[in-house]
Amino acid sequence: MTWCVIDLECQNIEHCGHVSTPHNPENYIVAAAFAKNQEPVQSWYFNSKQEALDSDWFKQALEGTKVIVAHNATFELHWLYACYPEELKQFFRDGGRIFCTQYAEYLLSHQTVLYPRLEDCAVKYGGTKKIDEVKLMWEQGYKTSEIPKDLLVDYLAGESGDIENTRIVLWAQLEVLRSQGMLPMFWERCASLMFNAFATYNGLYIDMPKALENQKLQEQAIQDAIKELSTYLPADLPFEFQWGSDYHLSALIFGGAIKYKTRVQCDPPKFVKAEKWQLLTGEYVDVGAANPLECVTFIRGANKGVPKVFKVDTDEPLLKWGEAEYKFKGLLDKTKLPLSIQADFFGKKAQFVGKRNLSDGTPVYSTGADALKALKPYLPICSVLLDFAAADKDLGTYYQRQSNGKVSGMLTLVDPNTSIIHHNLNNCATVTARLSSNKPNLQNIPRGDTSRVKEMFRSRFPNGRMLEVDYTSLEVVVGAVYSHDRNMLKCLEEGTDMHTLRLAGFFNKDYDTLRAIIKDDKHPEHDYWSIKRTWIKPISFADQYGASDKGLAYACGITLEEAQQFKATQKKLFPELSVFAEEKVMPEVRRSGAGNPQREMSNDGMFRIYHRGTFKGYSGTYYSFRERDMWRDGQQILDYKPTEVANYWCQGEASFIVQSACGAVIKALIEADFEGGQVLPVNTVHDAIYLDCASEELVIKWGRIVQRLMQETPKRLAERIPNLQKALYHEVAFPAVPEYGENLANKQHLPE
Numbered sequence: 137m138t139w140c141v142i143d144l145e146c147q148n149i150e151h152c153g154h155v156s157t158p159h160n161p162e163n164y165i166v167a168a169a170f171a172k173n174q175e176p177v178q179s180w181y182f183n184s185k186q187e188a189l190d191s192d193w194f195k196q197a198l199e200g201t202k203v204i205v206a207h208n209a210t211f212e213l214h215w216l217y218a219c220y221p222e223e224l225k226q227f228f229r230d231g232g233r234i235f236c237t238q239y240a241e242y243l244l245s246h247q248t249v250l251y252p253r254l255e256d257c258a259v260k261y262g263g264t265k266k267i268d269e270v271k272l273m274w275e276q277g278y279k280t281s282e283i284p285k286d287l288l289v290d291y292l293a294g295e296s297g298d299i300e301n302t303r304i305v306l307w308a309q310l311e312v313l314r315s316q317g318m319l320p321m322f323w324e325r326c327a328s329l330m331f332n333a334f335a336t337y338n339g340l341y342i343d344m345p346k347a348l349e350n351q352k353l354q355e356q357a358i359q360d361a362i363k364e365l366s367t368y369l370p371a372d373l374p375f376e377f378q379w380g381s382d383y384h385l386s387a388l389i390f391g392g393a394i395k396y397k398t399r400v401q402c403d404p405p406k407f408v409k410a411e412k413w414q415l416l417t418g419e420y421v422d423v424g425a426a427n428p429l430e431c432v433t434f435i436r437g438a439n440k441g442v443p444k445v446f447k448v449d450t451d452e453p454l455l456k457w458g459e460a461e462y463k464f465k466g467l468l469d470k471t472k473l474p475l476s477i478q479a480d481f482f483g484k485k486a487q488f489v490g491k492r493n494l495s496d497g498t499p500v501y502s503t504g505a506d507a508l509k510a511l512k513p514y515l516p517i518c519s520v521l522l523d524f525a526a527a528d529k530d531l532g533t534y535y536q537r538q539s540n541g542k543v544s545g546m547l548t549l550v551d552p553n554t555s556i557i558h559h560n561l562n563n564c565a566t567v568t569a570r571l572s573s574n575k576p577n578l579q580n581i582p583r584g585d586t587s588r589v590k591e592m593f594r595s596r597f598p599n600g601r602m603l604e605v606d607y608t609s610l611e612v613v614v615g616a617v618y619s620h621d622r623n624m625l626k627c628l629e630e631g632t633d634m635h636t637l638r639l640a641g642f643f644n645k646d647y648d649t650l651r652a653i654i655k656d657d658k659h660p661e662h663d664y665w666s667i668k669r670t671w672i673k674p675i676s677f678a679d680q681y682g683a684s685d686k687g688l689a690y691a692c693g694i695t696l697e698e699a700q701q702f703k704a705t706q707k708k709l710f711p712e713l714s715v716f717a718e719e720k721v722m723p724e725v726r727r728s729g730a731g732n733p734q735r736e737m738s739n740d741g742m743f744r745i746y747h748r749g750t751f752k753g754y755s756g757t758y759y760s761f762r763e764r765d766m767w768r769d770g771q772q773i774l775d776y777k778p779t780e781v782a783n784y785w786c787q788g789e790a791s792f793i794v795q796s797a798c799g800a801v802i803k804a805l806i807e808a809d810f811e812g813g814q815v816l817p818v819n820t821v822h823d824a825i826y827l828d829c830a831s832e833e834l835v836i837k838w839g840r841i842v843q844r845l846m847q848e849t850p851k852r853l854a855e856r857i858p859n860l861q862k863a864l865y866h867e868v869a870f871p872a873v874p875e876y877g878e879n880l881a882n883k884q885h886l887p888e
Contacts, residue, residue, distance in 0.1 A: 137202045137203065138172050138173060138200045138201045138202050138203070139172065139173055139201075139202070139203045139205055139235070139306065140170050140171070140172045140197050140198070140201040140203065140204055140205065141170060141171050141172075141205040141206070141299050141302045141303045141306065142168070142169070142170045142197060142204055142205065142206050142212055142216075143168075143169055143170075143206060143207070143212070143292055143298045143299055143302065144165055144167070144168050144211070144212055144215050145165075145166050145167040145168075145270075145280055145288055145291070145292055146158075146163055146164065146165050146166060146215060146280060147160075147162065147163040147164050147166055147279060147280050147281055148163070148274065148279060148280050149162045149163055149279065151163070151551075152548075152549045152550065152551050152557075152558065153548070153549040153575045154558065154575060156211075156280075157214070157558065158214055158215050158218035158219070158337075159218075159551065159556075159558055163185075164182065164184070164185035164188050164189075165182060165188040165215060165219060166181070166182060166188075166280045166281050166288065167179065167180065167181050167182070167280075167288050167289055167292050168180045168182075168188075168191075168193050168194075168292075169289075169292045169293040169297070169298075169299050170193075170196075170197040170299065171299050171300075171303060172197075172200070172201065177293045177297070177299045177300065178193075178196070178293075179289050179292060179293035180193045181285050181288070181289055188219065189219055194216065194219075194220045194223055194224075195220075195223060198223060198227050198232075201227070201232065202231070202232060202233065203232070203233045203234070203235050204227070204232065204233070204234050204235070205234075205235045205236075205237065205302060205303075205306050206234075206235075206236060206237070206302070207236070207237045207238045207254045207257070207298070207302050207305070208236065208238045209234050209235075209236035209238075209239070209326075209329060209333070210236075210329060210332060210333045210336070210561075210563075213234070213329075213330065213333035213334075213337075214333060214336070214337050217333070217334065217337055218337070225806050225809065228330065228803070228806045229806060229807060233323065233326060233327070234326045234327075234329055234330055235306065235326060236326060236329055236563070237254070237257060237302055237305045237306055237309060238251070238252050238254070238257075238563075238564055239322075239325065239326065239329060239563050239564060240309045240313060240322060241257050241305070241309065242563070242564035243318065243321075243322060243325070243569065243757065243758075244309065244312055244313070244316075244318070245760075246750055246758040246759065246760035247566065247567045247568065247569055247758075247759070247760060248567070248748075248760050250564055250565055250566075251562075251564050251565065252564065254298060254301055254302060254305070255268070255301070257301075257305045258301035258302075258304060258305055260305075261304055261305050261308035261309070262304055262308070263296075263300070263301040263304040263305065264295075264296035264300075264301065266291075266296045266297070266301075268291075269287060269291070270283055270287060270288060270291040316756075316758075317756050317859075318756045318757070318758075319756075320756065320856050320857050321755045321756035321757055321792070321857060322756075324792070324795065324796045324799055324853070324856070325563070325792070325795055325796075325799075326799075327796070327798075327799025327800075327802070327803070328563075328794075328795035328796065328798040328799045328802075328820075329563055330799065330802045330803075331798035331799060331801060331802035331817055331820065332561040332563065332571070332798070332820070334802060334805075334816075334817050335561065335817040335818050335819050335820065335826075336558055336559055336560060336561050337558070338556075338816045338817060338818050338828070339551075339556040339557050339558035339559065339818065340556065340557055340559070340578065340593050340818050340819060340826075340828070341555055341556055341593070341594060341595060341596035341828065342547070342550045342555050342556070342557055342592050342593065343555075343591070343592050343593075343594045343879065344547075344550065344555055344592075346591055346592050346594075346879075347535065347547055347592040350535070350588045350589070350591060350592065351531070351535040351536070351547075353588065354527060354530055354531045354535060354588075355531065357527045358524065358527050358528055358531060361520060361523060361524035361527060362379060362524070364520055365379060365517070365520055365521065365524060368388070368467060368517050368520075369388070370464070370465075373462065374396065374398065374460070374462055375394075375396035375397075375398070375462065379521075379524065380528075382500060382502075382503055383492075383494060383500055385503040385521070386494070386498075386499075386500045386501045386502075386503055387464040387466075387494055387498070388464055388466070388467060389466060389467050389468050389501070389503065389511075389515070389517070390466050390468055390481075390498070390501045391463075391464050391465055391466025391468075391498065392463070392464055392466070392494035392495075392496055392498030393461045393462065393463045393464070393494055393495045393496035393498065394461070394462050394464065394494060394495065395459045395460070395461050395495045396459065396460060396461075396462060397457060397458075397459060398457075398458070398459070398460045399455035399456065399457060399458070400455060400456060400457075400458035400459070400460060401453045401454070401455060401456075402453075402454055402455075402456055405453060405454075406453070406454040407449040407450055407451065407452060407453055407454055408449075408450050408452040408453070408454050409447040409448065409449060409450070410447075410448055410449075410450045411423055411445050411446070411447065411448075412445070412446050412447075412448045413425070413426055413428075413431045413432070413443045413444070413445065413446070414431060414432045414444065414446050415430055415431055415432075416430055416431065416432065420446065420448050423443075423445060428441075428442070428443045431443040431444075432444050461495055461496070463496065467515060467517060468511065468514075468515055470482060472514055473511075473514055474695070474696050474697075476686060476696055477510055477511075477514075477686070477689075477696065480510065480686065481501060481507075481510075485767055488501055488502040488506075488507045488510070489501055489502070490502060503521070505522065505525065506690050506691065507690075508521055508522050508525075508693075509522070509689075509690050509691060509692065509693035510686075510689060510690040510693075512693035513693065513694060513695045518693075519693075522693070526582075526586070526587075530582060530587055530589060531545075532544065532545055533545065533546060533576070533577075534546045534547075534576075534581070534582075534589045534592075535547055536548055546576040549575060549576055555596075556596065557576065557578075559573055559574070559575060559576055559577070559578040559819075560573060560574050560575050561573055561579075561819075561820065562574065567759075567760070567784060568759065568783075568784045568785075568787040568788040568791065569757055569759075569788040569791060569792065570787050570788060570791040570822065571791065571795070571820065571822075578819055578821070579819075579821045579822060581593070581821075581880070584880075584881045584882075588881065590879065590880040590881035591879055591880075591881040591882075592879070593879055593880040593881075594878055594879035594880075595828050595829070595830075595878060595879075596816075596828055597814070597828070597829070597830040597831070599830070599831055599832075600828060600829055600830050600831065600835075600878075601829050601831070601832055601834075601835035601876045601877060601878060602826065602827075602828055602829075602835075602876060602877060602878070602879060602880055602883070603826065603827040603828075603829055603835050603838060603839050603842070603874065603875075603876045604824055604825075604826050604874070604875050604876070604880065604883060605824060605825050605839065605842045605843050605846055605872050605873065605874040605875075606823055606824040606872060606873055606875075607790075607793070607794065607823040607824070607846060607870060607871070607872050608871045608872065608873055609634055610790045610793065610794070610822075610823040610870070611680060611786050611787065611790045611823075612624070612634055612680070613628060613790075613868065613870055614786055614789050614790045614793070614863075615680065615713050615716070615786055616628055616710075616713060616868070617863045617864045617865065617868050618716065618754075618785075618786070618789070618863050619712045619713040619716035619720070620712060620864070621710045621711070621712035621713035621716075622712065623709060623710050623711070624709075624710045624712075624713050625864075625868065628868060628869065629868075629869070631871075632647075633651060633654075634676070635669050635672055635673055635676065636650055636651050636654060636669055637709065638672055638676055638702075638705065638706070638709070639665070639668055639669055639672050641705040641708065641709055642672065642701060642702055642705050643668075650665060653665050654666055654669055672702075674691070674692050675688060675692045675694065675699075675702055678691040678692055679702060679703060679706055680782070680783065680786070681779055681782055681783040682717060682778050682779035682780075682781065682782025682783055683779060684778070684779075685699045685700050685703060686699070687779070688702065688703065717778070717781050717782035718778070721751050721781050721782070721785060722776065722778070722781050724749070724750075724751050724752075725749035725750065725751055725761050725776055725781055726749060726776070727749070728749040728750045728751075729747035729748055729749025729750075729761070729763070729776070730747065730749075732747055732748050732749065733745050733746070733747055734746055734747070734748055734762075746762060746763040746774055747762070747763050747774075748760060748761065748762045748763070749761050749776065751781075751784075751785050753785050753788060753789045753792075754789070754857070754859045754860045754862050754863045754865075755789055755792045755853070755857060755859075755860060756857060756859070757788055757789070757792060759784045759785045759788055761776050761777070761780055761781060761784065762776075763775055763776055764776070764777050789863075790822075790823065791822065793849055793850060793853070793870065794820060794822065794823055794824075794825070795820075796849050796852075796853055797825065797845060797846040797849040798817075798820050798825060800845040800846075800848075800849060800852070801817065801825055801841075801842055801845055801846075802817060804841060804845060805817060811830075811834060811838075814829065814830035814831070814834055815827055815828075815829050815830070815834055815838050816828045816829075825842055825846065826880075827842065829876075832876075835876045836876075836886055836887065839874035839876060839886045840874070840886065842872075842874065843872050843873070843874045843886075846870070846872035847869070847870060847871065847872050849870070850865040850866070850868070850870045851865065851866050853865055854866035873885070874886045
């Protein structure tokens with residue numbers, strides 16, 4: 137099999153938040169190089185964009201090639217698709233594959249090394265650490281085309297250049313991937329990398345008029361929230377309260393003194409001077425208020441006979457700028473808090489008290505989301521503060537905001553010529569092997585029932601439709617098949633609505649009756665129970681991620697009693713799943729960690745030993761856990777964090793299914809040539825795949841195709857990676873639901 141290592145150096149003019157992007161018309165491929173198997177390196181240098189486009193270097197690279205190899209392959213794929221789209225698509229149609237050495241190293245490190253650098257990988261596997269003159273010139277502001285040709289080509293294709301180092305890394309990584317049983321899993325992930333590259337190249341279309349309209353609504357919502365919050369302020373407050381200040385919020389909620397700038401009396405006291413005439417009797421009167429003949433006058437000179445003006449102290453104190461102190465009584469009555477929550481705010485080991493103090497020595501307590509959610513059941517202002525914070529975050533993150541002469545926010549990254557926003561999907565950024573996204577983060581767009589942000593994401597085609605196909609409760613299904621929880625598997629087989637089932641268990645209601653009420657929007661109790669079903673969702677997710685009783689209460693803004701009741705309901709409903717992390721994952725982490733001690737320097741400058749354990753998923757992906765400082769029974773110990781042990785592997789294995797499905801979808805799209813450019817992959821979000829389609833006919837067609845490919849993926853994986861049969865991937869259904877609409881906020885199910 138022919139492996140072709142490719143590397144490109146491109147013009148690096150910034151565009152909409154991205155450097156060296158092919159979406160800037162001024163950028164182009166300045167230098168290219170490749171090497172097949174053990175053959176010599178070949179390189180090209182281009183003096184212009186047209187020269188690079190006219191070259192046949194990429195056709196030469198593809199002759200006989202079965203695998204394109206690159207470090208951070210998404211970069212190369214963007215440029216190859218921008219410049220040589222037909223050649224690249226044909227390569228994939230002929231069965232060609234991608235191998236990313238950065239992605240491989242990340243997985244081989246068990247996700248402990250994020251964004252591995254080529255120079256570090258090269259040294260690890262026997263390559264050369266080069267003196268990076270080219271990198272230094274980039275840092276000094278040079279454009280790639282301004283770097284001397286010989287220096288740039290040597291950097292790329294010399295004896296210690298990127299091509300040779302990537303080739304050394306490739307052969308070494310292949311052996312390790314094979315020896316650890318990770319290679320089939322890795323090929324699946326590399327196929328998903330193809331999807332990610334095409335999706336981010338296509339980007340998402342932003343309806344700018346709608347975005348600006350919603351921004352005004354968002355700004356008004358913030359003002360309305362501030363108006364409501366202001367009702368909680370003391371009537372005699374002598375300064376402007378800053379809702380973004382943790383000092384001010386802590387004093388308002390918990391009590392304490394705040395210093396503020398104001399006019400204060402001088403020390404010793406001084407008084408405002410007034411201009412007066414002095415009567416012959418010695419009394420002072422206002423200027424002009426007496427007969428000048430009765431006043432003290434100048435006795436000589438030009439002003440002879442004119443009353444003298446004297447500066448005389450008044451009763452009005454003379455003020456200067458200084459500081460005063462205002463004491464807040466505090467809105468919180470801590471005696472109404474459960475003892476365990478009191479301890480977290482006011483106890484000896486309190487987690488919500490900071491090291492800073494207010495002016496009277498009162499601690500600055502946390503007013504972050506976790507603290508506010510913990511207090512929410514006991515203090516009404518917390519709900520308003522959380523809503524205000526969410527609205528303010530939406531404005532600053534997804535719209536645009538001007539501060540200190542700078543404009544920030546997602547809308548600053550929209551291409552003004554196309555209204556397209558090109559985000560990043562990062563393969564090597566999380567400890568769980570999940571994808572992440574940035575510039576901007578389009579994997580964390582707020583839900584449509586909590587925000588209007590999704591309304592701005594619409595099809596780029598005049599009569600187009602956005603397609604979203606989601607796995608149903610994917611991490612729940614993964615937890616069920618790994619734990620072999622009989623009740624959960626039965627529920628999945630019967631198509632039980634898990635959120636309604638948990639709701640019924642929590643409130644001791646009959647599931648079928650409750651389900652019928654929620655489905656019937658004309659039932660008098662429909663609205664009440666629908667809201668409750670939404671309410672229980674985040675509690676379910678937090679519990680699945682291993683949150684303790686208090687952690688569940690704090691994360692979801694419920695009482696400790698409600699959290700305890702929910703966890704008891706879960707254990708009753710799903711006994712095997714509830715203890716899987718504790719009884720199956722944790723023992724393996726401890727066993728593997730016992731033989732893997734590591735040293736680190738603590739804050740006091742002393743070295744200490746901790747352990748790092750792993751759990752290998754049936755996919756072949758390893759998940760790494762390190763011991764952390766924690767308090768247990770009043771003592772500080774090193775141990776593995778239960779929340780990490782509970783959710784890393786589950787997030788990662790669920791993500792692997794989605795990534796494998798993305799690989800299948802991109803192959804089908806390339807085979808169909810994207811329907812002549814009328815069906816475009818644009819994003820993937822944890823458990824969903826997104827396409828932009830030019831018509832309702834195409835969105836329905838590809839909705840069915842994507843749904844089928846997603847539902848078939850677990851069975852296909854079980855054939856490719858037989859170990860996954862232990863998790864019943866070949867037996868259990870993994871349902872996926874397609875929806876479509878003109879934008880991402882207003883969607884409907886595909887017609888039957």
